[in-house]
Amino acid sequence: MQIVKTSGQPGSGYRINIRGLGTTGDASPLFIVDGVPVEDIEFLNPSEIESIDILKDAASAAIYGSRSANGVVLVTTKSGKFESKPTITYDGYYGVQNLFKKVPTLNAQEYATMMNEARMNDGLKPFDFAALVPDWEQYESGDNKGTDWLDEVLVNDAPVQNHAVGIAGGTEKSNYSLGFSYTSQDGILGKPVASSYERYNVRINTEHIIFENDNYTILKVGETFAYSSIEKSGIATGGMYSNTIRNVLSTHPFMPVYDENGEFHDAIPWDIRVPNPVGIMVYTQGNNVSESNKLIANGYVEFQPLNGLKLRSSFGYDFSSGSYRSYTPEYNLSERHFRDYSSTTHSLSRGRGYNFENTINYVFESKSGNSVDLLAGTTVQKNNIGESISGTNINSIFDDLEHAYLSNSTTIDPARTILDSYPWGENMLLSYFGRVNYDYNEKYMATLVMRADGSSKFAEGNRWGYFPSVAAGWVASSEDFLSVTRGWLPYFKIRASWGQNGNQNISPFQYLSTISFSGADHFGIDKKERLTGAYPNILPNPEVTWETSEQLNVGVDARILDDNFSLNFDWYIKTTKDWLVAAPTLASYGTGAPYINGGDVENRGFELSLSWRDKIGDFSYFASANVAHNENKVTRIDNYEKIIHGPINVLADLTSEMFRAEEGYPIGYFWGYKTDGIFQNEEEVQSYVNSEGEMIQPDAEPGDVRFVNTNGDNVINDDDKVMIGDPNPDYTFGINLGADYKGFDFSISASGVAGNQIIRSYRDFAIFPTHNFTTDIFNRWHGEGTSNRLPKLSTSSSKNFSNISDLYVEDADYLRITNFSVGYDFKNLIRANYFGKLRAYIAVQNLYTFTEYSGMDPEVGYSGGTTFGSGIDLGFYPSPRTVLFGVNIEL
Amino acid sequence: MKKIIYILSIALIVSSCSDYLDSEPMTSKVNTNFYQTPADIEESLNGIYSLLNPGLDPFMHSFFVSELMSDDRFAGGGGVDAKIQAIAEFENFANDMYLQSWEDNYSGIFRANMLLESLPQVENWESEAQKNRYKGEALFMRAYYYFDLARMFGTVPLVLATEPQNLPKASPEELFGQIAKDLREAIEIMPDDPYSPEDIGRATKWAAQGMMARIFLFYTGVYDQSTIPVPEEEEMTKSEVIAYVDNCVTKSGHELVDDYRNLWPYSYATEDYSYAADNNLSWVGEEGDNTEAMFSIRFGALGSGTHNTFNLYFGLRMQNTYPFGYGWGFGPVNPQLWDE
Structure with missing residues (x-):
């Protein structure tokens, strides 16, 4: 399983994929919180979570069949216990966060040297800096090192805090668990409009026995209720445009932040196109606030008329609402970066969904050890019942975010007033399922699941998907003939499963043909009056149906040496079948291609986890490690080229496609030129020939990149592009160590990945030659023998830089110490017996990252604006290093 | 317990209602909720006509190509216009060099097929005449685009339905038979009454008659035939075409x-x-x-491809020669044409 933060900004989400990417569409797993399917679990406070189960193999996920093709994350929140005395807990911490690694950019002197070197390489005179850069003499003399823009937006010791109170207990007939919590986190970047995040959570879980007899419970009811309210604001991150981090890393150091009046400094003649990045951030990216509220409630009734026969009905409901406001003032940062009007945006949305599940379950046990558990049920689910409305207007009578409401704009401007409202698009699912569990003396076990799911995403006739699965297990250690090994191998189980799960996470209405009203205008007598033309812009595909993920899993569980040592091993092959891809079309079809179920993706790998736990007197300790290997490969794309293209212009303006999905390769692999060093001299250029003796790069000069001519012809072009990197890790791993001794505790955890690459650039090298460099540029070629990797500099966009090549690709292996904590439970010192726990601790999150990767954070979650790209660093908001002090109190 | 089972079975019954899974897009029109009213048909007709305008790249249009390939004009242009000069020299400058023309014509045919297939579901016609006129216009345009393809590429696959099909090239008889069939039907059902001035340029009965005559000459001449065989109908004969032309001359008011x-x-x-x-x-x-x-390609005056870029391409090169427009000087006329 790979978990990557989409950004280090507070409150940003995660990309989670279980056992590799199976689709270029949405590959996130299905999240179920207390029986209610939700989009993600970021609204929960970790202190409320009792357990998280990740269902990876087909058979265990099968009962959640619809939408479980990418795995299932099952979250159970804390609940009380019957007949337990009330406990009150408080968990709180306060901490400070800092950037743990800075990317070094050039200072003014270094930058000026590089810019002039580029001029000289092109045979031009050095720059007349004095005419282009205000106060040049200060830079020339070295008194002023120029602006380090990253420093300017850096927040030191950004606070983070969390307070959670829980109350739980139970009587003979009822139990309850209540939780209240507050979290806040400030961002480490974006000063003076740094991101912030605040969240309140309330949870109420109860369960009541209504009738029971001496032997069993007859009627039980319960509910879970979770509410969260989040307010956050943030700066722009992610892509090439509108990305504060990229802007601060690429803006030249010649511009001061503020002018003599304390205003943001205007762009300078050196490059009038490059505005003050702090000014742009404050004016256009930093004034926003969003609020979201979410309610998840689930009620259930469990009726047991006979011992072992249970009827259960549960109804889950989720409601969410959100608002977003932003304000952009009038500003003027250069003759090209100004706005002569202010603008206010306000949007609101709300949505809901429900999930109604009814099951009947019968458990039968015979005296001879046979046990059968039968389950049948149905689920009715409807979600995404929602709508959004938003408006933008100009020239508010107030000049701040606080008053950013549309009523404060008094005029309507036809070109700039924007109104929009739309429904989210409901999604219905109807499912029937059955399961048989068989168990013989806990020695032999088998499970059979069959389910049928109908989805509204597809046309009538293709709505239903049928997903079977089987699983079997054998506890070999329970066999008499293995009793001899029981001394050192108390438990040994072999399991195997096969099954199919469905994925319907695609855009709806692929079976219809949408009518376009643009680009087809006709004219009558009035040459200035458009007569709107309409046409179907896509061929409908009524056949479109479920993507299916089929998985074979074989595993072993063992406990060795008095149960101290345990081992789990799984091997799997997961194949996504009928993956939705754009169909091959003929031009004679006359319109756009439909989506068809036309691709297969294979993920295969293994997962191994080992743990050791022991106690020596008062000293107990544990150690665990896990490693997972996954190999991702597209095995079929049913279009003419066998390729799904990524977009162009991702790494920088005017760059070609750099990642794609293609038959025979991993999803999202980096596609570009391989390089083979630098031409050191003219002779090397001359001798770079193909087998015919033809020169391959006749226009090259010493200092230019030697691109590998993979196909043997006499030219470097797209046909020479190959896989230059793979953003999908081969291995993910984790290590946990911990110990406690007489109230002291210590733990450390680490995680990492290996075998993947990141493609990185902060410069827009083709259009903005004045963008700053990181200090790796010191290793450029500047004369024979000076470098065999980075080419010589140039003022124009040379192929050396504008070609997507392995020069931008770096290994992204890392091992990160994610958490280190030491604590002491003061309960031992205080005689009062009403404390269950009185622990104080100090923890450091993100303590250290071992990596060769030169960017700020190797855990890069930007996806190039697609659902299937990854490992693209265009200036990424890094995760902070946090030092925390916290307490856990239990009464 | 009975009650619970009762409730559960209700739930199961409710669950099995298949229309529970029905949904409809709310913010875009789709083929199932468009093509409902005469206004929808009018908009789709506009969509068919709009393809007559090749936009910013007119040099792949059959008109431009045939002008340059003919003896009437040279290639013209400037030193960087090798692509266009290749047309006049009958040379290939790229794979799929006339793809745009192929695509535009087939897009027009797809849109016409879609309209014709959807007509039966349209309600609230103002009159039968309105329906017939729109149907006739779509039939005319399908015939027009096929004739354009036939002139550019010879015979081509004959696609008459919106369902994707990978068809082989039709025979000349099949292709021209269908063109004649469409035009004959258009002529029969389209009104004699003139259109309103706003509808200038659109296909009329008279345009269909004229087009039929032109296509008859093309087919009988190029393929050395005396009639066009029409599928499931009587063949198109010279006398029928003459009758169309006579009818057009006497009734249309065109001269x-x-x-x-x-x-x-x-x-x-x-x-x-x-x-x-x-x-x-x-x-x-x-x-x-x-x-x-009788029939004309309509252009707008709103820039970005709405305007007549043939004028720009064929206009005098880079000269301010008022009242002639400034142009790029493609297709200078062969003096022979003038002399003759």
């Missing part, structure tokens, strides 16, 4: 203007343009007095 030079707007600039003044020329305009235009 040649007195001086052909009055067809073009530059002659309107009599005061500034001595040639027009000396010859007493006066532009007839686009409507009313212009009795010669």
Whole structure:
């Protein structure tokens, strides 16, 4: 399983994929919180979570069949216990966060040297800096090192805090668990409009026995209720445009932040196109606030008329609402970066969904050890019942975010007033399922699941998907003939499963043909009056149906040496079948291609986890490690080229496609030129020939990149592009160590990945030659023998830089110490017996990252604006290093 | 317990209602909720006509290509226009060099097929005549685009349904038979009454009759035939075509203007343009007095590809020669054409 933060900004989400990417569409797993399917679990406070189960193999996920093709994350929140005395807990911490690694950019002197070197390489005179850069003499003399823009937006010791109170207990007939919590986190970047995040959570879980007899419970009811309210604001991150981090890393150091009046400094003649990045951030990216509220409630009734026969009905409901406001003032940062009007945006949305599940379950046990558990049920689910409305207007009578409401704009401007409202698009699912569990003396076990799911995403006739699965297990250690090994191998189980799960996470209405009203205008007598033309812009595909993920899993569980040592091993092959891809079309079809179920993706790998736990007197300790290997490969794309293209212009303006999905390769692999060093001299250029003796790069000069001519012809072009990197890790791993001794505790955890690459650039090298460099540029070629990797500099966009090549690709292996904590439970010192726990601790999150990767954070979650790209660093908001002090109190 | 089972079975029954899974897009029109009213049909007709305008790249259009390939014009242009000069030399400059023309014509055919397939579901026609007129226009345009393809590429696959099909090339008889069939039906059902001035340029019964005559000449001449076999109908004979032409001449009101030079707007600039003044020329305009235009490609004046870029390409190269437009100088006329 790979978990990557989409950004280090507070409150940003995660990309989670279980056992590799199976689709270029949405590959996130299905999240179920207390029986209610939700989009993600970021609204929960970790202190409320009792357990998280990740269902990876087909058979265990099968009962959640619809939408479980990418795995299932099952979250159970804390609940009380019957007949337990009330406990009150408080968990709180306060901490400070800092950037743990800075990317070094050039200072003014270094930058000026590089810019002039580029001029000289092109045979031009050095720059007349004095005419282009205000106060040049200060830079020339070295008194002023120029602006380090990253420093300017850096927040030191950004606070983070969390307070959670829980109350739980139970009587003979009822139990309850209540939780209240507050979290806040400030961002480490974006000063003076740094991101912030605040969240309140309330949870109420109860369960009541209504009738029971001496032997069993007859009627039980319960509910879970979770509410969260989040307010956050943030700066722009992610892509090439509108990305504060990229802007601060690429803006030249010649511009001061503020002018003599304390205003943001205007762009300078050196490059009038490059505005003050702090000014742009404050004016256009930093004034926003969003609020979201979410309610998840689930009620259930469990009726047991006979011992072992249970009827259960549960109804889950989720409601969410959100608002977003932003304000952009009038500003003027250069003759090209100004706005002569202010603008206010306000949007609101709300949505809901429900999930109604009814099951009947019968458990039968015979005296001879046979046990059968039968389950049948149905689920009715409807979600995404929602709508959004938003408006933008100009020239508010107030000049701040606080008053950013549309009523404060008094005029309507036809070109700039924007109104929009739309429904989210409901999604219905109807499912029937059955399961048989068989168990013989806990020695032999088998499970059979069959389910049928109908989805509204597809046309009538293709709505239903049928997903079977089987699983079997054998506890070999329970066999008499293995009793001899029981001394050192108390438990040994072999399991195997096969099954199919469905994925319907695609855009709806692929079976219809949408009518376009643009680009087809006709004219009558009035040459200035458009007569709107309409046409179907896509061929409908009524056949479109479920993507299916089929998985074979074989595993072993063992406990060795008095149960101290345990081992789990799984091997799997997961194949996504009928993956939705754009169909091959003929031009004679006359319109756009439909989506068809036309691709297969294979993920295969293994997962191994080992743990050791022991106690020596008062000293107990544990150690665990896990490693997972996954190999991702597209095995079929049913279009003419066998390729799904990524977009162009991702790494920088005017760059070609750099990642794609293609038959025979991993999803999202980096596609570009391989390089083979630098031409050191003219002779090397001359001798770079193909087998015919033809020169391959006749226009090259010493200092230019030697691109590998993979196909043997006499030219470097797209046909020479190959896989230059793979953003999908081969291995993910984790290590946990911990110990406690007489109230002291210590733990450390680490995680990492290996075998993947990141493609990185902060410069827009083709259009903005004045963008700053990181200090790796010191290793450029500047004369024979000076470098065999980075080419010589140039003022124009040379192929050396504008070609997507392995020069931008770096290994992204890392091992990160994610958490280190030491604590002491003061309960031992205080005689009062009403404390269950009185622990104080100090923890450091993100303590250290071992990596060769030169960017700020190797855990890069930007996806190039697609659902299937990854490992693209265009200036990424890094995760902070946090030092925390916290307490856990239990009464 | 009975009660619970009762509730559960209700739940199961409710669950099995299949229309629970029905949904409809709320913010875009789709093929199932479009093509419902005459207005929808009018918009889809606009979509069919709009493809007559090749936009910013007219040099792949059959008109441009045939002009350059003919002996009437040279390639012209400048030193960087090898692509266009290749057309005049009958050379390939790229794979799929005429793809755009192929695509545009087949897009027009797809849109016409879609309209024709959808007509039965349209309600609230103002009159049967309205329905027939729109149907006739779509049939005319399908025939027009196929004829354009036939002139560019010879015979081509004959696609008559929106369902994707990978078809082989049709035979000339099949292709022209279908064109004749579509035009014959258009002629039969389209009204005799003139359209309103707003509908200038659109296909009429008279345009269909004229087009039929032109296509008849093309087919019988190129393929050395005396009639066009029409599928499931009587063949198209010379006498039938003559009857169409006669009908058009007597009934349509179309005739040649007195001086052909009055067809073009530059002659309107009599005061500034001595040639027009000396010859007493006066532009007839686009409507009313212009009795010669039976069917025309309509352009807009809103820029970005709505305007007539043939003029720009064929205009005098980089010269300010008012009242003629500034142009790129493609297709300079062969002096022979003038001399002859």
